[in-house]
Amino acid sequence: MSLRDAAFESMLQRRQLRGMIFEAIAFLAILIGLLTLALLFYDIITSGVERLSWDFLTSFPSRRASRAGILSALAGSVFLVSLMSIFAFPIGIGAAIYLEEYAPRGWLTDLIQVNIANLAGVPSIIYGLLGLGIFARLAEPITGGRTLLAGALTMALLVMPVVIIAAREAIRSVPSEIRLAALGLGATRWQMIRGHVLPYALPGILTGTILAISRALGETAPLITLGALTYVPFVPDGLRSQFTVLPIQIFNWVTRPQEAFHTNAAAAIIVLLAILLSMNALAIYLRYRFEKRLMK
Amino acid sequence: MTSQNIVQFDGPTILKAENVAVYYGDKQVLRDVMLSVPTHKITALIGPSGSGKSTLLRCFNRMNDLIRGARVEGQVTYHDQDLYDPEVDPVEVRRRIGMVFQKPNPFPKSIYENITWGARINGYRGTMDELVERSLRRAALWDEVKDRLHENALSLSGGQQQRLCIARAIAIEPEVILMDEPASALDPIATLKIEELMHELKENYTILIVTHNMQQAARVSDYTAMMMLTEDRNSATVIEFGKTQAIFTHPRDRRTEDYITGRIG
Ligand SMILES: Nc1ncnc2c1ncn2[C@@H]1O[C@H](COP(=O)(O)OP(=O)(O)OP(=O)(O)O)[C@@H](O)[C@H]1O
Ligand SMILES: [Mg+2]
Numbered sequence: 001m002s003l004r005d006a007a008f009e010s011m012l013q014r015r016q017l018r019g020m021i022f023e024a025i026a027f028l029a030i031l032i033g034l035l036t037l038a039l040l041f042y043d044i045i046t047s048g049v050e051r052l053s054w055d056f057l058t059s060f061p062s063r064r065a066s067r068a069g070i071l072s073a074l075a076g077s078v079f080l081v082s083l084m085s086i087f088a089f090p091i092g093i094g095a096a097i098y099l100e101e102y103a104p105r106g107w108l109t110d111l112i113q114v115n116i117a118n119l120a121g122v123p124s125i126i127y128g129l130l131g132l133g134i135f136a137r138l139a140e141p142i143t144g145g146r147t148l149l150a151g152a153l154t155m156a157l158l159v160m161p162v163v164i165i166a167a168r169e170a171i172r173s174v175p176s177e178i179r180l181a182a183l184g185l186g187a188t189r190w191q192m193i194r195g196h197v198l199p200y201a202l203p204g205i206l207t208g209t210i211l212a213i214s215r216a217l218g219e220t221a222p223l224i225t226l227g228a229l230t231y232v233p234f235v236p237d238g239l240r241s242q243f244t245v246l247p248i249q250i251f252n253w254v255t256r257p258q259e260a261f262h263t264n265a266a267a268a269i270i271v272l273l274a275i276l277l278s279m280n281a282l283a284i285y286l287r288y289r290f291e292k293r294l295m296k
Numbered sequence: 297m298t299s300q301n302i303v304q305f306d307g308p309t310i311l312k313a314e315n316v317a318v319y320y321g322d323k324q325v326l327r328d329v330m331l332s333v334p335t336h337k338i339t340a341l342i343g344p345s346g347s348g349k350s351t352l353l354r355c356f357n358r359m360n361d362l363i364r365g366a367r368v369e370g371q372v373t374y375h376d377q378d379l380y381d382p383e384v385d386p387v388e389v390r391r392r393i394g395m396v397f398q399k400p401n402p403f404p405k406s407i408y409e410n411i412t413w414g415a416r417i418n419g420y421r422g423t424m425d426e427l428v429e430r431s432l433r434r435a436a437l438w439d440e441v442k443d444r445l446h447e448n449a450l451s452l453s454g455g456q457q458q459r460l461c462i463a464r465a466i467a468i469e470p471e472v473i474l475m476d477e478p479a480s481a482l483d484p485i486a487t488l489k490i491e492e493l494m495h496e497l498k499e500n501y502t503i504l505i506v507t508h509n510m511q512q513a514a515r516v517s518d519y520t521a522m523m524m525l526t527e528d529r530n531s532a533t534v535i536e537f538g539k540t541q542a543i544f545t546h547p548r549d550r551r552t553e554d555y556i557t558g559r560i561g
Contacts, residue, residue, distance in 0.1 A: 105364065177401035181461070183362065185414035185468055186391030195413060196403060 048266025056267055060233040065260030070268050073249035075235040080245055081216050083152035084159065089209055092163030100171040101193055120161035127158040128225025136226055144240030146227035151243060154222055159212035166208020170201035203290035210283035214276050220247035246272045308335040310472060310502050311356050316370035318351050318360065325351050327531040331521055338494055338503045340513040340540065343523030344555065348532040349506040353474050357393040358386040391418055394470035398477040400457035402449035407441050410449045410460055414468045427467055435463035436493050455486025462493065475505040491516045510556050514544050522552045
């Protein structure tokens with residue numbers, strides 16, 4: 001049979017044309033995304049970079065834009081996510097281990113799984129209301145009301161579904177051969193999990209937790225609902241301290257009429273973005289390192 | 297029905313299956329299995345694909361417990377103790393009856409840790425360095441890896457990985473080693489190494505091995521059990537058991553003869 005078949009070739013040309021059109025559309029899509037992002041960065045950086053200085057990082061907010069800084073917001077953000085991590089990660093990872101390794105398969109487990117996925121999609125302001133009701137009001141004797149502790153607990157609830165889902169995916173990706181190898185050597189279930197499942201799943205779990213932290217760093221709505229303050233001229237000095245966080249500070253500055261405060265807001269956004277991007281970079285780096293160690 | 301073909305072995309036996317039936321959910325896979333595994337011998341399990349060889353093997357160290365919906369009936373004993381007694385912890389069973397899988401499955405850790413992990417969780421008290429060397433020597437792997445003990449086990453070749461898995465299994469000093477087609481993923485040279493290895497291991501261990509390779513069964517095993525689907529093709533059982541030499545030269549069952557001469561399977 002001849003290799004040159006006119007009918008086939010014209011069809012082939014059409015097929016390849018279609019592929020090229022799709023490729024062009026896909027390229028356009030990513031171009032739009034990247035350009036928007038670049039524009040956003042450019043806009044923020046050009047309007048805020050002049051305001052960035054050591055003083056800006058180490059000053060408290062002030063009525064005068066030129067003297068205002070983000071110290072209390074930065075400290076509040078760091079304390080909040082640290083405290084949140086202490087609550088969210090052990091519980092979230094523990095829940096993931098239970099669901100993947102111990103829970104009997106059945107409608108109840110399925111129901112729980114579906115609902116965790118649903119929880120991840122609940123608007124964050126709902127968590128704020130929940131936190132307000134439970135942690136700030138009901139548990140006021142413990143949390144002290146609208147405090148750092150109440151905020152951290154609320155945020156912990158907010159990121160928990162994300163942590164659980166990421167950890168479960170990571171745990172599920174552990175090959176069953178490794179589990180069987182461990183059990184075949186006379187390991188108990190926990191020895192298998194501790195010795196092999198968790199180390200293997202660690203990069204995935206870590207990535208999930210870092211993404212959860214990033215998410216928490218950027219959240220504003222639930223904390224505003226909870227009643228975090230907008231003017232906090234001090235660094236939190238304990239679990240029951242009043243606090244604010246970077247996004248709230250930014251929000252506050254953006255709503256001021258004076259142009260100088262908008263510049264402050266842009267500078268604060270640069271700081272927040274820098275933190276978020278370095279967290280993501282860390283997640284990628286850790287994942288890469290662990291995978292290399294694991295796979296050789 | 298076929299029990300006349302099962303030569304009752306009268307020497308010391310370590311594992312025994314009596315009237316064993318296995319179900320996966322509603323589906324019965326094994327029925328009326330009778331098998332005695334002679335101590336310090338190599339017993340081969342042969343039979344066509346789907347005849348329940350892996351299933352039967354897993355009955356002996358309670359690996360079937362790990363399969364959802366699997367159910368084992370009848371009696372499986374180890375030194376005349378019922379392995380399925382509610383008092384018996386499967387962890388204990390697997391510690392005494394080790395397993396080597398069809399696909400090499402070393403832990404993604406160093407060669408050294410692959411050996412020591414099982415020993416450590418089982419409370420081994422001796423020197424780890426000695427244990428590692430001893431186990432690797434017994435698995436005929438020491439010379440190849442002695443300079444790279446702390447490299448990742450996944451950097452080994454498939455045949456080396458499988459020998460590492462054998463070394464890992466013997467490091468916890470089981471009495472029996474179950475092997476499910478341990479050489480099926482290996483080239484002839486690696487296969488030969490594993491076969492030689494089995495001959496040496498026989499001194500200290502009892503080996504029950506599943507194999508599709510008739511020459512291999514004939515070469516390495518002392519006893520052979522032939523498994524086959526029953527006439528109704530719904531479930532399988534051991535249809536013949538005896539000395540390997542006898543089975544391969546004078547099979548009593550027509551189906552065994554057809555299978556080993558390559559007419560079916
Ligand atoms: N986990 C399982 N769930 C349901 N059915 C199974 C399961 N494992 C095996 N079976 C069925 O049990 C029967 C016996 O399977 P088994 O793996 O024991 O056969 P085998 O003799 O080892 O086959 P092969 O030589 O191909 O490995 C097959 O019909 C198989 O489909
Ligand atoms: Mg099999």
